Amino acid sequence: MQFELSSEYIDHLKNAIAEKNDAHLQEQLKELYAVDIALILNNLNVDEANYLYDILDEELAADCLLEMEEEKREALLATFSTKEIAEQLDNMESDDAADVINELPEAIQDEVLAQIEDIEQASDIADLMSFEEGTAGSLMAKELVSVYAHETVTACIDEIRRQTESVDVMYAVYVVDDNEKLIGMLSLKKLIISHPLARVEEIFDADVISVKTSAPSEEVAELIQKYDLVVLPVVDQLGRLVGRITIDDVVDVMREEAEKDIQLMSGITDDVDSNDSLWRLSKARIPWLLVGMCGGIVGSRIIGSYEQQIQLRPEMAFFIPLIGAMGGNVGVQSSAIIVQGLASNTLIADRIAPKLLKELGVGLINGLICSSLILGYNLLVSESWALAATVSVALFTVIICASFLGTFVPLTMNRFKINPALATGPFVTTLNDIIGISIYFIVGRLLYSVF
Amino acid sequence: MQFELSSEYIDHLKNAIAEKNDAHLQEQLKELYAVDIALILNNLNVDEANYLYDILDEELAADCLLEMEEEKREALLATFSTKEIAEQLDNMESDDAADVINELPEAIQDEVLAQIEDIEQASDIADLMSFEEGTAGSLMAKELVSVYAHETVTACIDEIRRQTESVDVMYAVYVVDDNEKLIGMLSLKKLIISHPLARVEEIFDADVISVKTSAPSEEVAELIQKYDLVVLPVVDQLGRLVGRITIDDVVDVMREEAEKDIQLMSGITDDVDSNDSLWRLSKARIPWLLVGMCGGIVGSRIIGSYEQQIQLRPEMAFFIPLIGAMGGNVGVQSSAIIVQGLASNTLIADRIAPKLLKELGVGLINGLICSSLILGYNLLVSESWALAATVSVALFTVIICASFLGTFVPLTMNRFKINPALATGPFVTTLNDIIGISIYFIVGRLLYSVF
Numbered sequence: 001m002q003f004e005l006s007s008e009y010i011d012h013l014k015n016a017i018a019e020k021n022d023a024h025l026q027e028q029l030k031e032l033y034a035v036d037i038a039l040i041l042n043n044l045n046v047d048e049a050n051y052l053y054d055i056l057d058e059e060l061a062a063d064c065l066l067e068m069e070e071e072k073r074e075a076l077l078a079t080f081s082t083k084e085i086a087e088q089l090d091n092m093e094s095d096d097a098a099d100v101i102n103e104l105p106e107a108i109q110d111e112v113l114a115q116i117e118d119i120e121q122a123s124d125i126a127d128l129m130s131f132e133e134g135t136a137g138s139l140m141a142k143e144l145v146s147v148y149a150h151e152t153v154t155a156c157i158d159e160i161r162r163q164t165e166s167v168d169v170m171y172a173v174y175v176v177d178d179n180e181k182l183i184g185m186l187s188l189k190k191l192i193i194s195h196p197l198a199r200v201e202e203i204f205d206a207d208v209i210s211v212k213t214s215a216p217s218e219e220v221a222e223l224i225q226k227y228d229l230v231v232l233p234v235v236d237q238l239g240r241l242v243g244r245i246t247i248d249d250v251v252d253v254m255r256e257e258a259e260k261d262i263q264l265m266s267g268i269t270d271d272v273d274s275n276d277s278l279w280r281l282s283k284a285r286i287p288w289l290l291v292g293m294c295g296g297i298v299g300s301r302i303i304g305s306y307e308q309q310i311q312l313r314p315e316m317a318f319f320i321p322l323i324g325a326m327g328g329n330v331g332v333q334s335s336a337i338i339v340q341g342l343a344s345n346t347l348i349a350d351r352i353a354p355k356l357l358k359e360l361g362v363g364l365i366n367g368l369i370c371s372s373l374i375l376g377y378n379l380l381v382s383e384s385w386a387l388a389a390t391v392s393v394a395l396f397t398v399i400i401c402a403s404f405l406g407t408f409v410p411l412t413m414n415r416f417k418i419n420p421a422l423a424t425g426p427f428v429t430t431l432n433d434i435i436g437i438s439i440y441f442i443v444g445r446l447l448y449s450v451f
Numbered sequence: 452m453q454f455e456l457s458s459e460y461i462d463h464l465k466n467a468i469a470e471k472n473d474a475h476l477q478e479q480l481k482e483l484y485a486v487d488i489a490l491i492l493n494n495l496n497v498d499e500a501n502y503l504y505d506i507l508d509e510e511l512a513a514d515c516l517l518e519m520e521e522e523k524r525e526a527l528l529a530t531f532s533t534k535e536i537a538e539q540l541d542n543m544e545s546d547d548a549a550d551v552i553n554e555l556p557e558a559i560q561d562e563v564l565a566q567i568e569d570i571e572q573a574s575d576i577a578d579l580m581s582f583e584e585g586t587a588g589s590l591m592a593k594e595l596v597s598v599y600a601h602e603t604v605t606a607c608i609d610e611i612r613r614q615t616e617s618v619d620v621m622y623a624v625y626v627v628d629d630n631e632k633l634i635g636m637l638s639l640k641k642l643i644i645s646h647p648l649a650r651v652e653e654i655f656d657a658d659v660i661s662v663k664t665s666a667p668s669e670e671v672a673e674l675i676q677k678y679d680l681v682v683l684p685v686v687d688q689l690g691r692l693v694g695r696i697t698i699d700d701v702v703d704v705m706r707e708e709a710e711k712d713i714q715l716m717s718g719i720t721d722d723v724d725s726n727d728s729l730w731r732l733s734k735a736r737i738p739w740l741l742v743g744m745c746g747g748i749v750g751s752r753i754i755g756s757y758e759q760q761i762q763l764r765p766e767m768a769f770f771i772p773l774i775g776a777m778g779g780n781v782g783v784q785s786s787a788i789i790v791q792g793l794a795s796n797t798l799i800a801d802r803i804a805p806k807l808l809k810e811l812g813v814g815l816i817n818g819l820i821c822s823s824l825i826l827g828y829n830l831l832v833s834e835s836w837a838l839a840a841t842v843s844v845a846l847f848t849v850i851i852c853a854s855f856l857g858t859f860v861p862l863t864m865n866r867f868k869i870n871p872a873l874a875t876g877p878f879v880t881t882l883n884d885i886i887g888i889s890i891y892f893i894v895g896r897l898l899y900s901v902f
Contacts, residue, residue, distance in 0.1 A: 192642065365730075
């Protein structure tokens, strides 16, 4: 059942396209879902994709278009006339159509919109295009079934029958008052098991969670996840029902959020993926590399100020990487725990002190273990007692400091509404590097004067 | 609408509990959803939680229990008699009840099961308990509505009415043949708009995606996400319908997967969160710290073999942290991109060569930029041309190597079915540290002999 795309299979399809073997292609694609065909289209060149697209059934084609990668879709649509694009949009739900049209060059957006045959669809799309990206309005679709509270079950079912063409999948019927204000919902189950002449107001559920069109998409994702919703109604400033957001759109938002966090943690600024161009990939990475480099330069100045000490005791240089790496590792561990706690809302953000204490406790335990081990190693291998003592004391101090910073930085960033995931990446690592080296050489100077 | 828990509010509730002010507590909790009350329960001590729990309405209480953190829930349940636990389980869906009972001490599991009043519920739970964790069987619930293909719409609706008590939310009716084999599904919308005397076999949709009970939960999450499903039926080895998995359960699996990846990337081995005990948190972090420490020791041996060079030219030591940090940063950037590509299935895994080439291209660009900048800095600041040349050439080489390793390691791990996220963390960083230092000193020895 699971479809795995291999390069052999792609080559096989490319051959069939070159030979214009439509019958064979149709046979090959028959069993596949839109998402699988989209994966194939992503891996063809634009002429081949265009050829294959034309073979597809109209409804399926529109679904495949939606599942394609953005860049590949744009390239494919660029080979279409505005009339052809409009035809594709007619086969989509309003929210998907608005997303696609927003990706088109601005010059042709109006022309495409004007050529959509279904006037209601065109007006819905135009409405949705006006919402800012990243808001509930931009995520919602206009297709929904709503009924007035005074209607009967039978009237409801008639209404559903009437609206059934535009609504693909339906989970609930929304209940509005005479001013179109959302006042509740009615599950299909309830509708099915209720008496045909029962009035909606007698059987509906007034406890309905909704969002405003202006709510950020993160809030939408949080609500849907927190309250285990499948669909969330969207209202305007006056509380009037204007659309609905389904969980599958939100799953995409969630995945994008998680990816963005991982990229921030990895020192990548822009939202890129491995299929982006060389320049985009380079540009997204250079800022944090430069931050790291500045950190390295600061580090070199610090070590530089201990030049004589190094000349006298070159063995001090041996453990510079160990101290730096351990500070970085501990810092990332601490901040990852905090960032996750914040993201999943299991932390009460205003209680910083207990968290700091706990992380310091963990730092204490792990610091003791690591510095004892390295003490043992150095006593066995190295001839210098001073070096052995310096490395262990410095390592212990560095681990404690890194635990503190790794906890404090993301909590503080969160308080100032900066995404704390940023703190888990190169930022904390660079800071810990610098602090670690300073501690190491200060401890070294002290202990060498003792031993 | 959004509920934010503050420490003041918790203290306020703690006071009300101490004063046994039930009326006030009930007033406070009236507006809240289960997930919000669970957050409160997580932040009370076990006696307070027990007191508050007793005030809650029966159905709501069971929901709150499910939303609590595992450790807090276990602590709360430990204060209940087996009879009381059984009562809670009776108010849950079978899959949730099975999860809770699996968390109980083994000694009392059978006793609790025996005390569940609803025999069918008890038997469903026992069935579900037998499935291995992490499989579709362990995720599914037994509550579902199924009909035979030869039945009429009216009979279907009667069946739904009969089963309505055990099924909380319902999205579709499953269609089975006379051997209970799953052959298709019928959306509620279709059911509502079809003629009452139409037969199921005339209107049902034979195109239904299902999983076997033995399928791993990652596969379930992938299917639901890929095909935008809300509910996925589960069949046994013979294709007979035995349960269904809803998207909200899978959203939890997805979140856990993402968290696991972030933890692996951050050098944390176990699935821990910030509320775990000090010992658990320490234990989960020490393995990768030890790996990092071994890397540091190897690094110290490498630098140690250049002891004379450092004594002669102590300025070589200044840039050790810069080289190490940049190697680490570049490696993590490259592997994060690859890990994400693999996770979102936008990569064709058998095409390694083009990815490697592209990452090398990015490395080339960023390597040139960074090494030119550091060359400029060193020419301005440092008196040693040899040092300036060494740092730049070594940095460039290190960035290229790190790009290569950051790409190659996760792709290779993926091929051998090891979670590639592991490669994005301390492993690649440590490797790059060691390689970076080696390159730096080799280049240094070469260039110092030239200048």
